Amino acid sequence: MIDQASFAVWFSVRRDDRLGGVGQYEQTAVELKPVAEHVVSLAQLQPGERVLDLAIGTGNAAIFAARSGAVPTGLDAAARLIDVARARAASEGLDASFLVGDVQALPFDDHAFEVALSVFGVIFANDANRALGEMIRVLAPGGRALLSVWVPTGPIDAMVGTFGRAIATATGVTPTRFAWHDTEAVRELATRHNAHVSFHDGELRVTASSPEAYLVANEQLHPMSLTGRPLLEQAGSYSQVREQALHILRQGNEDPQAFRVTSPYRVIEVSI
Secondary structure, three states: OOOHHHHHHHHHOOHHHHHHOOOOHHHHHHHOHHHHHHHHHHHOOOOOOEEEEEOOOOOHHHHHHHHOOOEEEEEEOOHHHHHHHHHHHHHOOOOOEEEEOEOOEOOOOOOOEEEEEEEOOHHHOOOHHHHHHHHHHOEEEEEEEEEEEEOOOOHHHHHHHHHHHHHHHHHOOOOOOOOOOOHHHHHHHHHHOOOEEEEEEEEEEEEEOOHHHHHHHHHHHOHHHHHHHHHHHHHOOHHHHHHHHHHHHHHHOOOOOOEEEEEEEEEEEEEO
């Protein structure tokens, strides 16, 4: 099982660089499309409903919502990713708006939306209580929110944990993060905001031509790899950690002719 703090360390290392556009998050966004589609399907959106997509990446959930006839607004801290999402929506002629902002301080009035969504976005906020509180604040009475979270198991999770723990060792920084995968912890958090939660489990299939190709692609493009690798190289541990990560991917590979692994996730449905 992944050390949640280690994952947070890796993601948080120079996170402003990720938000500023280091690497190509677009590749990861394509990989996560099935989860966004699942989240939107669970929301059972109605035509004309006002939908807020938080920490949108390249806008997957907002675009699925617009295709269903809802009216989405997407928010992300990364201006470049907002531009990508805006261009994607425009290319399909979809009714959607996008803006730069902080999920912990939403620039919207109370009760401004019927639905709020977040696909692996809100879970990376520094203050989970504040982020969930803001998500709930902007919901209209009877509104609903759905956010996806990783369940800490599987080869990708183990690989991320290997890098994360190494970076924690190299930097001496191990922040505490909220355990979004813990259903009881989430229930307690929701209760603080007079909200109720239910849970839906899912699995994301990740594929590539080989374990080696998957790792190389992430080394070259993924923002976390590009920000974390220099720290490990400076510490002199990158090569060893990389071999450990590759071993994990090989051992967990479900397709001997290529590369396929399964990553479990959970969708938290919040009702008020």
